[in-house]
Amino acid sequence: MRVTVLSGGVGGARFTRGLLALLRERLPDGSGGTTAQVTVVANTGDDMWLHGVRVCPDLDTLMYTLGGSVHEQQGWGRRDESTRVADDLAAYGLGGEWFTLGDLDLATHLARTALLRSGLPLSEVTQRLCARWSPGVRLLPMSDDEVETHVVTDGGTLHFEEWWVRHRAAVPARAFVQVGVADAAPAPGVLEALASADVVVVPPSNPVVSVGTILGVPGIREAVRATPAPVVGVSPVIAGAPVRGMADACLTAIGVATDAAAVARHLGLRADGGVLDAWLVDDADAHAVAPLRAAGWRAAAAPTLMTDVAATARMAAAALDLVGVAP
Amino acid sequence: MRVTVLSGGVGGARFTRGLLALLRERLPDGSGGTTAQVTVVANTGDDMWLHGVRVCPDLDTLMYTLGGSVHEQQGWGRRDESTRVADDLAAYGLGGEWFTLGDLDLATHLARTALLRSGLPLSEVTQRLCARWSPGVRLLPMSDDEVETHVVTDGGTLHFEEWWVRHRAAVPARAFVQVGVADAAPAPGVLEALASADVVVVPPSNPVVSVGTILGVPGIREAVRATPAPVVGVSPVIAGAPVRGMADACLTAIGVATDAAAVARHLGLRADGGVLDAWLVDDADAHAVAPLRAAGWRAAAAPTLMTDVAATARMAAAALDLVGVAP
Known part of the structure; x- marks a missing residue:
């Protein structure tokens, strides 16, 4: 079974970890692995x-979470982390201390930067970094081209x-x-992973950024719309608030209510020109x-709080059930 | 008084520290500083x-030594150093572990790299990094252009x-x-520092590399030859062996004997087309x-082992005395 996930950072990483647990449980291949292939874009x-x-927050969060080295409480970064370099770097007064390095x-950033500077594309670099972590998925950046989200505020662009x-x-x-x-191309394998999927999942990641x-x-949007696989999403909004992070600030900026159904309508039904067929909401939004x-x-509706891996696996099962895909 | 020093790493840094101590002692300006200006190229x-x-070993050794943060026993790197990043980086299997990072x-390397990537030339970057360390000299890279010494061996070039x-x-x-x-230009200030110097010093640095x-x-060679200032060198070889490091391997490669007088003749007398007027050897080479x-x-001849700052200051005094420059 081929599953393709379109993921942001913490929410997508935790969801995918639950999905992998579900697949390992339902699809034992005798080696402790599964007969499923999960691709995360x-x-x-x-x-x-x-x-x-080069810092790639979402790729790293996925790599660390699925590779078993994430700082669990924090949701991102490494367990047993320290900031010896960053503390000393601050003494140079260059700024940038707002980002925890x-x-x-930093070892990951250095390895990535070295490989990028050697001329490898990000997708290949990511594969090499993943060789250390064995995340159990094929992890692809959406693109090998540099795309950076900037935020327009009244005080300037950040x-x-x-x-x-x-802030x-x-x-x-x-x-x-x-x-x-506009000039970016999907990374090698992204369009194929969408076209050949048995199911495409949009985990509870930030729907905007x-x-x-x-x-x-x-x-990519065209490939999601064209895939013969069903596309199922899980709401990142529960009872009018983002489960984690500040997605409400992003939704507000683009005029979408912080509401499970509103997010679904924003992403849209494939039959109406959108990208989804199905939407799983939390029990709190059963209405x-x-x-x-x-x-x-x-x-x-189902419990969608990813309180632990087992709960997340049940939620992943509910999402797959919704589109009739039984691992 | 203006002194210009052409320096490598450890030997040049220690010599310059002794020179600064001498100048502070002889030329008190009431503020604990001196009326001398020392430029290190x-x-x-x-x-x-x-x-x-970007790693710049000699600039960093100079900056740390003159700024009081060098690992004294080692001669390079920082006091109280650790290798948390490097130990983790090794797990990515990219190699390069032979260089202690x-x-x-690493904080210095990151600050430098960030400034270089922002478009600043190395000389300007070095000045900004020195703002943290107050080395007491104007520290200039020989060039803002990238020059890399490669070593040709029977097994290939390294x-x-x-x-x-x-190795x-x-x-x-x-x-x-x-x-x-061949395409490198002296960094801004280098030629001027040579032309306007009261004395140019070649410290006991590796004469080859x-x-x-x-x-x-x-x-640069032309500017050293043309300066009206006397040019005095201190032998990095004592009694047929390099004081530190493996300069003998470098000298052998270019067919020069590891001998104090042979090194002098290799660098050459200005009157004969070389770059020196005077040469200070160790007492062991008085012959x-x-x-x-x-x-x-x-x-x-004088004691030239840089056993401590006071001994090094006396050695710097002997070098200046040799060309009649009295601070």
Whole structure:
């Protein structure tokens, strides 16, 4: 069974970890693995050059989470992290201290930067980094081309990470601009992973700056719309609030209500020109199911808080059940 | 009084520290400083890109030594260094572990790389990094252009640092090639510092790959030859052996004996087309003084082991005395 996931950082990584647990449980191949192939297409719009190294927050969060080395409470970065380099770097007064540059994380950034500088594309670099972590999925950047999400505010334009991490998304965003996206091409394997999937999943990632950015790469939205596989999404909004992070600030900026059904309508039904066939909401939003069904959606409610891997696996099962895909 | 020093790493840095101590003692300006201006022109031929960051071994050794943060026993790198990043980076299996990439040192490399990537030339970057360390000298790279010393061996060509650090100079060198040197220009201020100096000093640095590389930048040798200031060198060879490091391997490669007088003759007397007027040897090589004098050199013997700052200051005084420059 081939599953393709369009993922941002923490939410997508945790969802995928649950999905893998489900597949391992349901599809034992005798070796402790599964007969499923999961491809994760990761948002790279949050990537940035910081102090001369290339930082890819979502790829790293996926790699660490699926590779078993993530800082569990934090959701991103490495366990047992330290900041010896960053503390010393601050003494040079170059700024940039708002972004935590952990020592162990820095090792990843250095390895990535070295490989990129040697001329390898990000997809190949990612594969080499994953050789260390064995994430159990094929991890693909959405594009090998540099795309950077910038945030337009009344005070000027910021890199998304600066807006998100430094300002905690508290400065009102007027618009998001994906610099470079018009000239970006999907990374090798992305379109094929969509075309050949048995199911495409949109995990509870930020619908604007994670999923929206991936879909903005020319060719990807079209491939999602064209795939013969069903496309099922899980709401990142529960009871009118983002499960994690500040997705509400992103939704507000583009005029979408922070509401499970509103997010579904924003991403849209494939029959109506959108990218989804089905939408899983939390039990707290069960009231949204009937109206969505009336509008042509396959919709259901289930517990969607990813409190642990087992709960996340059950939620992944509910998503697959919704589109009739039984691993 | 203006002193210009053509320096490699450890030997040049320690010498300059002693010189500064001498000048502070002899030329008190009431503020604890001196009325002397010391410009250090540093070899950058050992520089390299490693894991995507720019490493400048000699500039850093000078900056740390003169700024009071050097690892004293080691002679290079920072005190209280650790290798958390490098240890983790090794798990990616990219190689390069032969070069110690300390955490604190890495902060310098990241700051430098960030500034270089922002478009600043190395001389400006160096000035900004020095703002943190207050080395008490004007520290200039020999050039803003990338020049890299490569070592030709029977087994192929290596970057100098790989030959020096990884192979401990034990693989016979057939030749040294300064890649990029023909197109390199002296960094801003280098030629002026030579032309306006009251004395030019060649400290006990490697005569082949440190001093030789600096002199190889088009215009620098000519400026040393043309300066009205006397030019005095201190032998890096004592009693037929390099004081430190493996300079003998470099000298052998270019057919020069590891001998104090032979090194002097290799660098040459200005009257004969070389770059020196005077040569200070160690007391152990006092026998070399008379023949050098007979050949037109100003020469003397003195204790030249840089055992501590006071001893080094006395040695710097002996060098200046030799050319009649009294601070």
